[in-house]
Amino acid sequence: MADTGIGIPPERLSGLFEEFSQVDETTARRFGGTGLGLAICRRLVEHMDGRIGVESTPDRGSRFWFELPLAVPAEEAATLPPDADRPTETAPGRSRGGRRILLVEDDRSTQILVSTILRGVGHEVEVVDNGAAAVEAVDKGTYDLVFMDMHMPVMGGLEATTRIRALPRTSDRPLPPLVVLTAGVTAEERERCRAVGLEVFLSKPVDLEKLLHTAATVGLPAEEGDIHG
Template sequence: MSTILRGVGHEVEIVDNGAAAVRAVDTGTYDLVFMDMHMPIMGGLEATTRIRALPRTPDRPLPPLVVLTAGVTAEERERCRAVGLEVFLSKPVDLEMLLLTAATVGLPDGEGDAHG
């Protein structure tokens, strides 16, 4: 995913666990976060809950969060929606859907940074 996104001009930062994702969003400014459901240390649902609780300012708004998951059952979708994850990308991620999501979810005119 990062190679594809970088190839079309997005800046990408990768973290290796959910706790690191929370720290990154708390200290950085992002246009979009791709959140994997199953990460070590802290899963995507808990990380999303903590990210949504972070204090934000007008110059550092909460970035849109897109969930990446292999399981897209109705139950999993409901658990995601309960913590504020509304946009889903199923794994393996379809190239066209990845680029469309990066271009339309929270990125003005399809330009900016994609992180995950």
């Protein structure tokens, strides 16, 4: 992607993909933004074993680029000549199968980051932005796991969890395990979470390894190494 905008000074390029980095840090800057977008892009690209970078000249514009080692879809691979390069194994960190996961989160950046990472390793992810929508989704659908934010509009995570636990279920449709996904949990809040059956906690900003391990193991019969705290 290239533009003909204000460009970026050379000394600022190295920190451009860090969280909350702003090229113009003055309070009167003409161009806004939270500084999260490029940090999220970098984390996603690196998680998929790729590279991302930028070339820029002040007052002339910038060029952002990324490279990803993507596999060829099966239907396309079938049409390749016999000597063409073909992927023989699933890329590191990816699963051949996946779980159905409900992500309950009102922050758009976290929605994009978490859902993209989980989908990238084979999970099916549905996203809702408040607790009331989560209760309705679990009541009507079937999920293997729910990631639940605590502080959301309409209905928070604790009330949503309590209502989900009260939903009627059968052996064919058991209640899914719930995982707390939040920016901060005090000791008091942690006890309140445990009181409604929330035992597994993931903190924001999201740790990719813990997120993937949790998505792959929590709630399974042979589960080992649950992530607490």
